[in-house]
Structure formats: C-alpha cells, structure tokens
Amino acid sequence: MPIFQAQSITAGYKNRGVIKDCSFSLDAGSITGILGANGSGKTTLIKAVCGILPHRGTCTLDGTALETLSARQLSQVCGYIPQRSGIQIDIPVIDVVLMGFHASLGLLERPTESMRRSAVGALAKVGLGGYAEHNYQKLSEGQKQLCILARTLVCDRRLLLLDEPESALDYAMRHRTLDLLRTYVRHTGGCALVALHDPILALNACDRLLFLRDGTTAGSVSPMTDDPAETERLLRMIYGDVRLLRVEEQWVLLRDGK
Amino acid sequence: MLALALCSLFIGKYPLSPGLLLSGDDMQWRVFLTLRLPRVLVGLIGGFALGVCGFVFQTVFSNPLASPDIVGVSSGASTGAAAGILFFSGVSAGAAVTASAFVGALFAAVTAIVLSTLDKSSKNSTIVLAGIAVHALSQTALMALKLTADPERELASIEYWMMGSLNGITLSECGGNLVLTVLCCAVLFFLHRQIILLSAEEGEARMLGVSVGKMRLTVLITATLTVAAVISGTGLISFIGLLAPHIARLLTGENRISTMLLGGITGGILLLGADILARTAWAAELPVSIFTSLLGAPFLIWLVLGKRNARV
Numbered sequence: 057m058p059i060f061q062a063q064s065i066t067a068g069y070k071n072r073g074v075i076k077d078c079s080f081s082l083d084a085g086s087i088t089g090i091l092g093a094n095g096s097g098k099t100t101l102i103k104a105v106c107g108i109l110p111h112r113g114t115c116t117l118d119g120t121a122l123e124t125l126s127a128r129q130l131s132q133v134c135g136y137i138p139q140r141s142g143i144q145i146d147i148p149v150i151d152v153v154l155m156g157f158h159a160s161l162g163l164l165e166r167p168t169e170s171m172r173r174s175a176v177g178a179l180a181k182v183g184l185g186g187y188a189e190h191n192y193q194k195l196s197e198g199q200k201q202l203c204i205l206a207r208t209l210v211c212d213r214r215l216l217l218l219d220e221p222e223s224a225l226d227y228a229m230r231h232r233t234l235d236l237l238r239t240y241v242r243h244t245g246g247c248a249l250v251a252l253h254d255p256i257l258a259l260n261a262c263d264r265l266l267f268l269r270d271g272t273t274a275g276s277v278s279p280m281t282d283d284p285a286e287t288e289r290l291l292r293m294i295y296g297d298v299r300l301l302r303v304e305e306q307w308v309l310l311r312d313g314k
Numbered sequence: 315m316l317a318l319a320l321c322s323l324f325i326g327k328y329p330l331s332p333g334l335l336l337s338g339d340d341m342q343w344r345v346f347l348t349l350r351l352p353r354v355l356v357g358l359i360g361g362f363a364l365g366v367c368g369f370v371f372q373t374v375f376s377n378p379l380a381s382p383d384i385v386g387v388s389s390g391a392s393t394g395a396a397a398g399i400l401f402f403s404g405v406s407a408g409a410a411v412t413a414s415a416f417v418g419a420l421f422a423a424v425t426a427i428v429l430s431t432l433d434k435s436s437k438n439s440t441i442v443l444a445g446i447a448v449h450a451l452s453q454t455a456l457m458a459l460k461l462t463a464d465p466e467r468e469l470a471s472i473e474y475w476m477m478g479s480l481n482g483i484t485l486s487e488c489g490g491n492l493v494l495t496v497l498c499c500a501v502l503f504f505l506h507r508q509i510i511l512l513s514a515e516e517g518e519a520r521m522l523g524v525s526v527g528k529m530r531l532t533v534l535i536t537a538t539l540t541v542a543a544v545i546s547g548t549g550l551i552s553f554i555g556l557l558a559p560h561i562a563r564l565l566t567g568e569n570r571i572s573t574m575l576l577g578g579i580t581g582g583i584l585l586l587g588a589d590i591l592a593r594t595a596w597a598a599e600l601p602v603s604i605f606t607s608l609l610g611a612p613f614l615i616w617l618v619l620g621k622r623n624a625r626v
Contacts, residue, residue, distance in 0.1 A: 108517035131523030142515020144376040145569045155511060163626030164504060191567065 060085045060117045060215055060247055066070035067104035067111035068282060074100040075111070075273045080216070081249035082264075086293060089258035090251045092268030095292050098170055098251035099139060101268065102219045105249065105283040106136050117215050125163035131159035135208040138216040143192060148202055150175055150188040171210075181236060183229065191285075197224035205233060209240055216240070216248040223253060230254065234261035267294060279307060315358065315579050318586045322354045326593050327373070335457040350372075352485045355492060357586040360544040363495045365558030365577055365581020367537040369574045370459050370502055372559050374512045374533060375442070378617060385534065386422040386448035391545050393452045394418015396459040396472045409450065409474065409487045412546050416491070421544035427534055432525070443532070443579040476613045477601030478549035488547040492547065498540035499578070506571045513569075552603045553610025554581050560617070568608070 058081035068074040074097045081086050090098045104111040107122060107130060115122040117133060125133070135156075143152060146217040151174040154167045161167065165176075176188055182202040187195070192203060201224050208216060216237070221231040234250075234257065241248050258265055259279045267274040267290045274294070277287045288300040297312035323346070324330045330350065364382075371380040382388065398414025429444035449502045459545050463469040485492075493537045502509070512533065545551060558581035559573075566573045588605035595605075 067529070069322060106517065108520060115497055127520045127525045128523040133520055134521070136521035138515065138518050140520050142376075144514060145373060145513045146567060147569050151510070151568075151570065155514075155522050158507065161507070166507075174577060181589065248318070281397060 089262035361582035361585025366556030369559035390422020391419035416546035507572035
C-alpha cells in the first residue's frame, strides 16, 4: 500500500529543467531503486523530493505534503543520505551519528545516554564498531558513507532518500547496506527511495525499480514479479545492448556478445 | 588564564602590592579599580569572546582562515572609530569613540549579511563576497575620513586606535560592552550544536532539521555583535580570532563544545599575555596588536604553507 506519492514533479537548476513531470509512489516496507544513465536526473529527483531543490508538483507522505513542513518537521519523518557528505571539519564519528537526533532535541537539550547507545549500536550495525571516537575526516570515503548511513538509520523515519549510498563501498558492503535498508523499512513500515549506479545490485535488492531517461520516468517494474522481458526492455533503453539472466535466484546482467 | 589575569592585575608602571591593597591604601585601590581591574576584565572577556567567535566563523564557513573580518566587522569598526575621533572629540570622547566604533562595526556587518540574503541560493561564498565589498567600501570611507583629519592629533589617534590597546579602558566606557559580550557568548554556547551542523553542506544540514538560512543569520549576527562589542572598546586586535581556535583544535583534535570553550580560554590567555608584554616590553606602552601579530603572522604562514591540507 503506497504511503508516499510524488505527483508531477518538475525540477532543475536555474534555467535548466532536469526532471520533467515525474510521478510515482512508494509502498510501505519497500525499497524503490532509481536507475538511469549519468545526467538522467537521479540526484535531482532525490533533491526535489527532499525540498533541497525548489520544484513544481507535490510529494505526499502519509497524507501530508512534504512541501508544507518546516526543516525540523521534515527531518523527523524523512532521512537523507547525500552522494557525499559536506562535513569538512574534524569531528568524532559518534558526533556525526548523533546529528541524526538533532530534530528530536530541544534548543538546550543534549543527546541522552540512550541516544548515545543507539548511535554506538548503529555504528556497529554498519561495521564501524570501535570507530566512535575516531576522527570522521580520517575515515575512507566508504567508511564515511557507512557513518552517514548509521546517522540515517539511528532514528525511525517514514521515508528514506538515498543518493548513491553505495558508490564508495566494496562489494560486500554494498549488499550489506541494502540488507540493512531492507531490515529498516520492514521494521519501521517506512519506505526508501535509492538512486543506484549498479543495475545488478538494484535488480536483486530493490522491490521496485524506477527508470529515468532524460528527466522523465521511462517506466517502472518489480523485478521479482513482473515480466523479465519488460525489465530487460527498460534496461536496454538505458544501458544499451544488455541481456537479463536469472542464475540461481539472482539477476545477472550481461553485455550482448560477451 | 586566571593565573595570568592575577599577574596582570599587579604588573604595570604603578606598582601594586597585595599587602598595601589589603591594608586599605587609597591610591592602591584607586589604581586597582579604575585602571587594572577594567583592563584585566576586558582582556579576559574580550580575548575569550574573540576566540569563541573565531571558532564560530571557522566552523560555519568550514574554512580554517575564516575570522570575524570576513563580514567586514573590523573595517566597519575602524571607520566608525575614525568618525568618532573626528566628530566627537569633546567631552567623554572615549565613550563616543567606543559607541561610534560599535555602530560602524554593526553597520558594516549587517550590510554584508543583508546583501548576502539578496542571493536566494544563500551560499557561504555569497556572504564572503558581500563582506569583501563592504570591507572595500569601509576602507574608502576610512581613507576619506583620514584625509580630513588633523595630522598632528586626530590622524595619530585614528592610527593608534587601529593598532588596538587595553590602555585607559574604564568600566564606565566598556561596562555595557562587557555585559553584551558575555550575553552573546552565552547565546553562542547555547547554539553550539547548530553551529556544528551548519558546517555540513546546506541541503544536508536542512535535512538534519536545521533552518539553515535563519540559523546562519542568527549565529553570524550574534558573533558579529560580540566582536563589535569587544573591538569597539579595545581597537583592532589582530589574529586572536584566527589563532585561538586552531590552538584549541591542535590540543583536542576535534570540534566540540569543549573545543569552543578551549578556543575562548586560549583567546583570553593570548590577549592577556599580549597586554602584559605591551606594558612591560618597552619604556612606553606598545599597542597590543604588535604582539598578537608577532604570534599570528608566523602561524598564518605555517597554516598556509606547512599545513596545505589544513581543515577546521
């Protein structure tokens, strides 16, 4: 059952329109992947839904238009992972994770002991147990992404928006990230919209895929239930001559002739 | 810092002794209350505030070279002080110059901040550019004021004010400034969590629940008010806002409320130390900025050349 609907989203930068009239919905407990070539508008779509980019159209979560929410209210229902975090200062890893609680703290409140324990737990979940007091700037790019993932998963939110959260991760951690996301949305009953570069990961880890081409929705499929021929047609539209195969319960994508 | 403050109370041209003070010597008490105590309080609180504001500016702009000058507060204060020296040189000239410098500093900083809000993208770089424009305008006004100044008296006073000094500060002139400084510093400490969050990329900070535009404006105006309150009383004091937060970070290796506090304490130590040197290094009293610059300039070179990858 859909808990989030995006209606006719149009967004861009200054005079350049990137996303044109995109509409889609997200079901409770599901992960929806956005696939598209470079420059197709994946990041722009995520930023428009967040409200970081001004846009036309409406995004509704549980019946509430996200556009009407203050930054604080939005943060309480929606978590966001940017492609790369803009934190440039020397700061302990635990403090980065605790930033996730900011919206639930009053002006003069400090994170509680239980929040601190949750933050340490979230770090352990993403494989950064023992890094709590390390300097965030000294982590590798992949570890930084995991730290930001921990910051997003540390609170219960209805909608997660993730912009290529796996781009700096190794093979095992990419799958671990998507597994953690799956557990999270199932546990909270929320939903996740994830822009992904890796179509094979997307095919195997997402409940639904949204294909973007030149800023418009080219189509959407559920890889596990829909006709593979339709999924292959959409994949070919974006990646050229590719073939979709099912091998031991996993989707595999081959370049034609290879 | 407190030990240095205690030393500072008893160092100077007129020797003070704890014994004579305790015995109730009238002259000793007069010097202590009217000259030494205000000087030490301004050194302590002013240095602390400059260190805290340096931390705030460097964190909000994620720039290790950022300081309150970035929004033109120092050049505005100089222009205000020069106007005060030229136009209010009668009775209670000191208080008039302090008030005029304060108004100049605030006017320059608020102009820069308001100009930056005209750009809807509200990027940090817009504030920096607006600050550069306001700085240039203030310098032009300052040059015009200097041209009309009497070279014997007024011009020398303007130049001396711009070198900064804690000499001759009285509580009647600076009491209000000190109260304002303490209040603004308290507000900055209350907002420390938001200040750290502002160091993130704008969209990221917004999605963490920060109203970026409003909060950045609040923090910058509060920090600017603090610096304006300090330097309008003391004259320009170089490098403490730049130096103190870096020393604090070298000691703690992180950016937390404790680092902000340590930046303030370091600022207090630097200003009190520089003031003691200014009083004792030469027969005549020297401007305090000579000593803060002697420390600050090599540090800046080290920061630029030696630590190319310097972070906040």
